[in-house]
Amino acid sequence: MVTFSDMHPARPRRSVLCLPASNPRAIAKLTSLEADAVILDLEDAVAEDMKEEGRRNIRDYFSNRQDGDREVIVRINDAASPHYRADCELILEVRPDAVLLPKVRARDDILDMASYLAENDAPETLRIWAMMETPLAILNAGSIAEAGRTSGGRLDCLVVGLNDLRKDTGVLPDPARTYLIPYLMQVVLAGRAFGLTVIDSVSNEFRDLGPFEAECLQGRAMGFDGKMLIHPAQIAGANQHFRPSDREIAEAELIVAAFSQPGNEKSNAININGSMVERLHFEQALRLLARVRQINKGMKSE
Ligand SMILES: CC(C)(COP(=O)(O)OP(=O)(O)OC[C@H]1O[C@@H](n2cnc3c(N)ncnc32)[C@H](O)[C@@H]1OP(=O)(O)O)[C@@H](O)C(=O)NCCC(=O)NCCSC(=O)C[C@H](O)C(=O)O
Numbered sequence: 001m002v003t004f005s006d007m008h009p010a011r012p013r014r015s016v017l018c019l020p021a022s023n024p025r026a027i028a029k030l031t032s033l034e035a036d037a038v039i040l041d042l043e044d045a046v047a048e049d050m051k052e053e054g055r056r057n058i059r060d061y062f063s064n065r066q067d068g069d070r071e072v073i074v075r076i077n078d079a080a081s082p083h084y085r086a087d088c089e090l091i092l093e094v095r096p097d098a099v100l101l102p103k104v105r106a107r108d109d110i111l112d113m114a115s116y117l118a119e120n121d122a123p124e125t126l127r128i129w130a131m132m133e134t135p136l137a138i139l140n141a142g143s144i145a146e147a148g149r150t151s152g153g154r155l156d157c158l159v160v161g162l163n164d165l166r167k168d169t170g171v172l173p174d175p176a177r178t179y180l181i182p183y184l185m186q187v188v189l190a191g192r193a194f195g196l197t198v199i200d201s202v203s204n205e206f207r208d209l210g211p212f213e214a215e216c217l218q219g220r221a222m223g224f225d226g227k228m229l230i231h232p233a234q235i236a237g238a239n240q241h242f243r244p245s246d247r248e249i250a251e252a253e254l255i256v257a258a259f260s261q262p263g264n265e266k267s268n269a270i271n272i273n274g275s276m277v278e279r280l281h282f283e284q285a286l287r288l289l290a291r292v293r294q295i296n297k298g299m300k301s302e
């Protein structure tokens with residue numbers, strides 16, 4: 001059956017690759033990588049004494065941007081850090097597709113950034129993404145997601161950060177993510193309630209891709225739109241697992257065809273091979289097919 005996440009109309013964000021802004025070799029690889037979106041990180045992936053170099057690399061990158069339609073996001077340091085002001089100035093200067101706020105705790109973190117962007121005439125296309133990686137972010141997930149509306153719709157995306165969450169909660173690493181599931185689902189629910197994209201956490205495994213693939217399957221089943229990645233080896237798996245399967249596409253086509261048949265156009269519930277299919281499934285099917293078209297449009301070779 002078509003899943004709820006297929007209703008979400010946002011652009012494809014199946015694979016969201018993160019890399020340290022201080023690593024020019026990794027940055028140089030980007031044009032050859034098939035990630036749907038890219039995060040240039042100034043926060044945890046960058047050593048204290050490399051932050052300025054990271055900002056310089058980001059300036060260089062945007063001055064010669066060759067990404068076409070791909071979203072490029074910059075993760076800044078948090079408001080309490082000495083790097084925050086310089087990072088914010090950089091955001092206004094290079095105007096990425098979004099600024100990713102680390103260690104969000106409450107809705108005010110979103111509102112403060114939204115005010116800063118508005119006061120400095122940042123274009124509406126400059127969005128806000130939020131890392132959901134503190135215990136307070138999970139407790140306040142609903143009001144953080146709601147702040148997206150209050151802030152004029154600038155908040156676009158919630159990204160779970162399980163490394164920080166494990167650190168702050170004491171939950172032990174476990175391939176099944178058993179005790180983290182309530183936190184993950186809380187973020188999915190908050191995102192869905194306010195029309196945001198939800199991105200599953202990184203998996204730290206990039207040589208043995210078995211545990212990573214298992215997390216992709218689980219994340220998709222939970223309703224996530226995509227996964228944050230740390231290594232190019234993870235891109236193909238995320239693109240595959242967060243794309244509707246051939247079976248789902250065929251089922252959606254069947255539903256659309258059935259509702260388009262004479263006599264069914266105004267029906268709210270019909271019988272397809274012994275299953276009740278409602279108009280809401282028809283709407284889901286249309287959205288799924290629209291998403292597939294979007295994915296196919298952005299695909300070079302997968
Ligand atoms: C994890 C790594 C440090 C591993 O790096 P390395 O040992 O160099 O890997 P490889 O030898 O396999 O690399 C092969 C080439 O691929 C390039 N590369 C590696 N990673 C990336 C990448 N992410 N994007 C683009 N290109 C990449 C290398 O440069 C090699 O090329 P070359 O130099 O020409 O030989 C490394 O993968 C890495 O730094 N990953 C990203 C780390 C990161 O961004 N961390 C922050 C995100 S995690 C997070 O946010 C957690 C969250 O906050 C939470 O709390 O959970």
Ligand SMILES: [Mg+2]
Pocket residue numbers: 044133161163164
């Ligand atoms: Mg983190």
